[in-house]
Amino acid sequence: MGAYVVRRLGESLLILLGISLVTFALLYLFPADPARQIAGRSATAETVASIRAQLGLDQPFYVQYGRYLGNLLQGDLGRSYLQRTEVSELIAARMPATLLLMLAAIVVELILGLTIGVVAALRRNSAIDQTLMVFSFVTISAPQFVVGILLLYVFAVKLSWFPIGGYGTLAHLVLPAITIGLLGTGWYSRMMRSSMIDVLAQDYVRTARAKGLGKLRIILRHVAPNAILPVIAMIGIDIGLFMSGIVVVESVFGWPGIGQLAWQAIQRVDIPIIMGGTLVSACFIVLGNLLADLIAPLVDPRIKLK
Amino acid sequence: MTQTTLDTPTRAQPRGARAVLHDLLRRPRSAFGLFVIVTMLCAALFAPWITPYDPNDQMFDGLSLAGAPLPPSSQFWLGTDLLGRDLFSRLVLGAQTSLIIGVLANGIAVLVGATVGIIGGYFGGWIGGILMRFTDLMMAFPALLLAIVLAAIFKPSLLIVAMVIAMVNWVQMARVIYTETRSLSQREFIEVQRAMGSSTFRILGKHILPHLVYSIIVFGTLGISTTVLLEATLSYLGVGVQPPTPSWGNIIFENQTYFANAPWLVFFPGIAIVLLALSFNLLGDALRDTLDPRLKGRH
Numbered sequence: 377m378g379a380y381v382v383r384r385l386g387e388s389l390l391i392l393l394g395i396s397l398v399t400f401a402l403l404y405l406f407p408a409d410p411a412r413q414i415a416g417r418s419a420t421a422e423t424v425a426s427i428r429a430q431l432g433l434d435q436p437f438y439v440q441y442g443r444y445l446g447n448l449l450q451g452d453l454g455r456s457y458l459q460r461t462e463v464s465e466l467i468a469a470r471m472p473a474t475l476l477l478m479l480a481a482i483v484v485e486l487i488l489g490l491t492i493g494v495v496a497a498l499r500r501n502s503a504i505d506q507t508l509m510v511f512s513f514v515t516i517s518a519p520q521f522v523v524g525i526l527l528l529y530v531f532a533v534k535l536s537w538f539p540i541g542g543y544g545t546l547a548h549l550v551l552p553a554i555t556i557g558l559l560g561t562g563w564y565s566r567m568m569r570s571s572m573i574d575v576l577a578q579d580y581v582r583t584a585r586a587k588g589l590g591k592l593r594i595i596l597r598h599v600a601p602n603a604i605l606p607v608i609a610m611i612g613i614d615i616g617l618f619m620s621g622i623v624v625v626e627s628v629f630g631w632p633g634i635g636q637l638a639w640q641a642i643q644r645v646d647i648p649i650i651m652g653g654t655l656v657s658a659c660f661i662v663l664g665n666l667l668a669d670l671i672a673p674l675v676d677p678r679i680k681l682k
Numbered sequence: 683m684t685q686t687t688l689d690t691p692t693r694a695q696p697r698g699a700r701a702v703l704h705d706l707l708r709r710p711r712s713a714f715g716l717f718v719i720v721t722m723l724c725a726a727l728f729a730p731w732i733t734p735y736d737p738n739d740q741m742f743d744g745l746s747l748a749g750a751p752l753p754p755s756s757q758f759w760l761g762t763d764l765l766g767r768d769l770f771s772r773l774v775l776g777a778q779t780s781l782i783i784g785v786l787a788n789g790i791a792v793l794v795g796a797t798v799g800i801i802g803g804y805f806g807g808w809i810g811g812i813l814m815r816f817t818d819l820m821m822a823f824p825a826l827l828l829a830i831v832l833a834a835i836f837k838p839s840l841l842i843v844a845m846v847i848a849m850v851n852w853v854q855m856a857r858v859i860y861t862e863t864r865s866l867s868q869r870e871f872i873e874v875q876r877a878m879g880s881s882t883f884r885i886l887g888k889h890i891l892p893h894l895v896y897s898i899i900v901f902g903t904l905g906i907s908t909t910v911l912l913e914a915t916l917s918y919l920g921v922g923v924q925p926p927t928p929s930w931g932n933i934i935f936e937n938q939t940y941f942a943n944a945p946w947l948v949f950f951p952g953i954a955i956v957l958l959a960l961s962f963n964l965l966g967d968a969l970r971d972t973l974d975p976r977l978k979g980r981h
Contacts (some may be wrong), residue, residue, distance in 0.1 A: 391818055392822075395822060521915060
């Protein structure tokens, strides 16, 4: 176990290193000139050139990347080109909002997804099951910006139950959390359904029935707890899905998190922020996958770490 | 030793296209999916004959006297947009965009993913190691961020948008095909082919690929749905298909500031995106059950 964790952590670091290289190379190819962006339209060629020299953008690629990597290893993500603030500070300031949204979205998808999965499995092949499964297909087929805008239209514009966007109160959190949570709901409900069906077919469930235990008691004590484990083990993977969605959802709802920060940085060609945002998102994804792999054997002893 | 005594690969019974189609039409979900896909395909193919107006014509009578877009009516079935263009005509043309990109991007993704998966899985060793580590790296990339950055580097045209989406989406296919090829290539019947001196090319083409066809069809179909969604999202963010070429995503992008007053400008293109993505998901899911029950719930 210990050796496995160490090896996987090493691999994760290599992956992150690779991601930093690929992203840095892509941003190096970016057509817009950051120096020109900082200097402004009316700046003379000399001003632009001096800014470029100041930021070290006139140096060859490997020098720039080497310097970035050196700083990164010391925990320094550089400074924003436009705001002149430390990128790590900007990200740290946005982190609570994104984490809060992630937590809320996970709560939404677990509550909805597990409930739908259990009901569908218990009423297998009935009209209820069919309807719920079509619903779960719809939730994974709906782009998050469409869901977000429609929720805003109905619940914020028409019914005025929730604010149109922003951050601060619980009411602000509801719509973006549902928007992200619905996608996960589709995945969790289908996994929970098939997991429940597997467990329902087990011998110990038949034994419990033969003992004459009540139906509700069998489901709550014997079926659901066993069926839920493999589904819970997927939360790690889910973090990757979440990280992909926040760029859009945070923009639609004006949610001041990392996704919005990254999207604004892309529009302004603020390369250090784009790098930082990408690396932080990738960290989440890599750690999520690692978590999922570590939990899996605890949940199901038949799975061995390799 | 005759070949029949070998462990014959547990390949699902090959089935004719007609039988499969029959099966798909019998299931309500996949029948619905097929119906939507065929309808949209027809709309895309025959767009010039279906569109009641020129999709790019900013009509004088397409706006109210105050200059606002018109809601759905008998004249403009789905209303008009902020520039007074007929929304129905633009949606029909948008179907072209979505399907072209869906098929093109997914085609490239399937080709790249399957090739990487087969080569990695069959050869293993350092080639497989490098290919799969690269796949791991791509899996850990925040997909949307990567697509946005790529789209911003290359000036978006239809082909570029398709390439960008393919670059992000081949990974899933590569993983699935890698796992299957890996287990196939260690089977006895492949060992025998190797021992008999069959060329690598022949083994891959005649003995491995046929076992992967079903997975490629199933995940290829499901992949179109992912592609359609990613195209819509990129176009919505303004880094995908560029106006005036209509795409369902950029129609919402162009009109979203006005959505509180003209919700049809978001609602109808939104429905179109969901319907198309849903249909490919339903079809892919049914294909998985129909073609090869062993695949069910495995991925």
